[in-house]
Each structure stands twice: as C-alpha cells, then as structure tokens.
Amino acid sequence: MTRFSWGVATDVGRVRQANEDAVLADDGVFAVADGMGGHRGGEIASQLAVDTLRDAFTVASTDALVESVQDANDALFDRAGEDPDLQGMGTTLCAMALVDGDGRDLIGVVNVGDSRLYLLKDGELRQITEDHSLVATLERQGRLTRAEAAVHPQRNILTRALGIDSTVMVDSWEVLPFAGDRYLICSDGLFNELDDARIAATLRKLADPGEAARELVRIAVETGGRDNVTCVVVDVVDDDRDPAAAAAAADAADADDDDAADRLSDPADRTDPPPVPPAPVPIGGPVRHQRSFTWRVALFALIVLVIAGAAVGAIYFAGTNTFYVGFSGEQVAIYRGRPGGVLWIQPTIAEVTTITRADVPSARVSELEKGKDEASIDDAHNYVNRLQDQIEQLRPSTTTTTAPPTTSTTATAATQAAPDESTP
DSSP states (O other), X not given: OOEEEEEEEEEOTTTXXXXXXXXXXXXXXXXXXXXXXXXXXXXXXXXXXXXXXXXXXXXXXXXXXXXXXXXXXXXXXXXXXXXXXXXXXXXXXXXXXXXXXXXXXEEEEEEXXXXXXXXXXXXXXXXXXXXXXXXXXXXXXXXXXXXXXXXXXXXXXXXXXXXXXXXXXXXXXXXXXXXXXXXXXXXXXXXXXXXXXXXXXXXXXXXSHHHHHHHHHHHHHHHTOOSOEEEEEEEEEEOSSXXXXXXXXXXXXXXXXXXXXXXHSOGGGOOSSOOOOOOOOOOSSOOOOOOOOOHHHHHHHHHHHHHHHHHHHHHHHHHHSOEEEEEETTEEEEEESOTTOBTTBOOXXXXXXXXXXXXXXXXXXXXXXXXXXXXXXHHHHXXXXXXXXXXXXXXXXXXXXXXXXXXXXXXXXXXXXXXXXXXX
C-alpha cells in the first residue's frame, strides 16, 4: 500500500487583506484552491471547492476525482446564482489523490486554473500540470518566453476556472508513485515570487515536508508577498511494489530501454526529457472545451480562403479564358481552354477551320497534336492565318504560256486605166 507524509503552509502575504486560498490535506487526497471574486467571493469559492471535493471523492479512481471537481464547479455555480453578491466568484483547483489503477496504486491528478503540481524526482523539479492562463497560452504558442511570462502584467488572467460557467473542462493525469518522490501543490502566490531553481533547492534542502512547506511560504512572503501563498508538500514514503519490481523499473529507465520503461513506469517518472502533460481528458458529465477559435485562427482561416480563392480563380481563368489550336478529328480547330483541360475544366471548341490534317505541313502536325497555346482568340486567328499562308506557299505552282496567233495579210491592188475622157 502506498503511504504518504505531508506538510501544509499558507499565508495571507503582505498585500492582501484576506486569504482567499484554501487547502485540503487528508490521507490520500490533497488540494489547493485559489479563489477570486469580490465581497468575500474568493474565500467562499475556494473553501466550497475543497469541501465539495473532499465530500464527493468517495471512490478511489481518477474518474471519480474528475467528477468530484465537476461537482465542485456545480456547487460554486449554483451558489453564485443564489446570491447576487457572489456573482462572478470562481477558483482554481489543483489536486492529487491515491487511486486504484487496475489493481495497482496510482496518483490521480486533476487541475483547473493556474495552481500547480510539481514533482521533485531524483533532485530534479518539473511541473506536471498545465496552467490555464493567458500568459501560459502565449508561452505555449511561442509568443512569450518563460522568463517573459513570469513577469507579464497579465499573468493573473485565467482562461479556465471553477464556478464561472455551468460546465468545466478538467485536466487529468495518472502518475505511478515511487518511494522518494516529492510532490508540491501550490497557488500562484508561490511560483510568482520564486523561480523553479529556488523552489527545487528548498525542497531538496529540507527533508521534513512540513518544514519544506513552511520555508517555501516564508521565502515567498519575504521576497514580495504580493498574493496569498499556499503550498502542500507530499512525500511518497512507500509504494505498493516489491523491491525487485522497483529495481527492475529503475534498471529499465537507466538502460534507456523504452519498451521496458513503458511497461514498468509512468511517463511522469522519466527525468530526461521532462514529460509533456497529456491532452485534457474529460471524464463523465458535461465538459466545456476551451475556445480555440481566436482572432489569430480567424486570420489564418481568412488567409487560407483568400489563397484558395485565388487558386480557384487562376484555374478557372486558365480553363476558360485561354485558347489553343489543335485537331478536331481531321480538321484544324480553335479551342477555348488548355490542352488536356485544367482539373475539372475541359476545353471546348470555339471554331472549326477549313484546314484539314492533310493540308498541314508535316513540321506542324506534332505541334497541333499537342495543342498550340495562344493567349487570346485573336492570337489563335493569327496563328491559323499564318498556317494557311504556309500551306499556300508550299503548294506546287503551275505556269502556262500562250502565244497569240500571228496573222499575215497581203493586199494586192489592181490598177485599171480609166478611159481618157479626153480621148476621142
């Protein structure tokens, strides 16, 4: 049976008037909630969330843990609807619990908002949960570095929280516990003041989980204390595997035997590289998915549509506003379109000429069989005219010479002496 040792610490900080964090630390289930909302709304939201989680989580399964968080969301949403002074209240909730996974102990993890769960394993600290905040989204998109996100003025804007809507999407994981692992659940008042290196150093330095929790809170308050600070440190002091199985898992990880490691350990137990949390797993009941359709997505979609429209327009133009000269059976014809067609647009005959295949010079036959592209119908006409001229020039010529007839005329004049009237 897996056993835990734990310690809890919380502080109002140097700026807040009230502590809107709430904590749950019971044998087998641990949680931190960071409330928000005016007129004591934050205090009520966080406390109601952890109380509902504790009461609803009666079956040791990850499914039941997720359903308990959804029950907490229902409780907050209903309470805000009943009391106008509490409208708009909400809270984060990050929790871990010992659950049964097909006969073996597992640690079920759930998260909504930006409270975090860390794992310190073999002296290395890594974040298991994923923040549901504006800057975390920008960081995942590559628009902010981790250092920039840590000091961003909008780092407290959440993209998901309990009590805001009637449904909520709950992130969930299952982690295989190993003796010696140390978990830290905390509100943002801790990690907004201390970087991961400082947190890891403190967790490594103090063996007692209670002392480690109190020291983390003290340092965060002294460093700035601009928010409530709460943390729970949970140590796995024993697991449910026999020493031989644990040693086999360690040997598999050391040997980088991927197949064996997959069989014997959870991905969260690997130290190099740090694990990437799996996609959110909605289990049971209605869930609200995060909106992924942002202005950036809309702009990208618009660009794609414009490009697609331009491509379709170019295809349509090429298929209907260009011409070529080719054969239609044994006749030379002018076609509208491109030889062979363009996608779904097939060429059509615009005109059929009187030129036959037999008339075409042999040097032009291959060109016409492929189709001679022309930019316009006028250019196609010009090509046909040139072809006709070439045909006329190559036809054999016939020359006929006709000599005009020669006519000779000989005139003979007969002279007859007239009687001399003067002769008697």
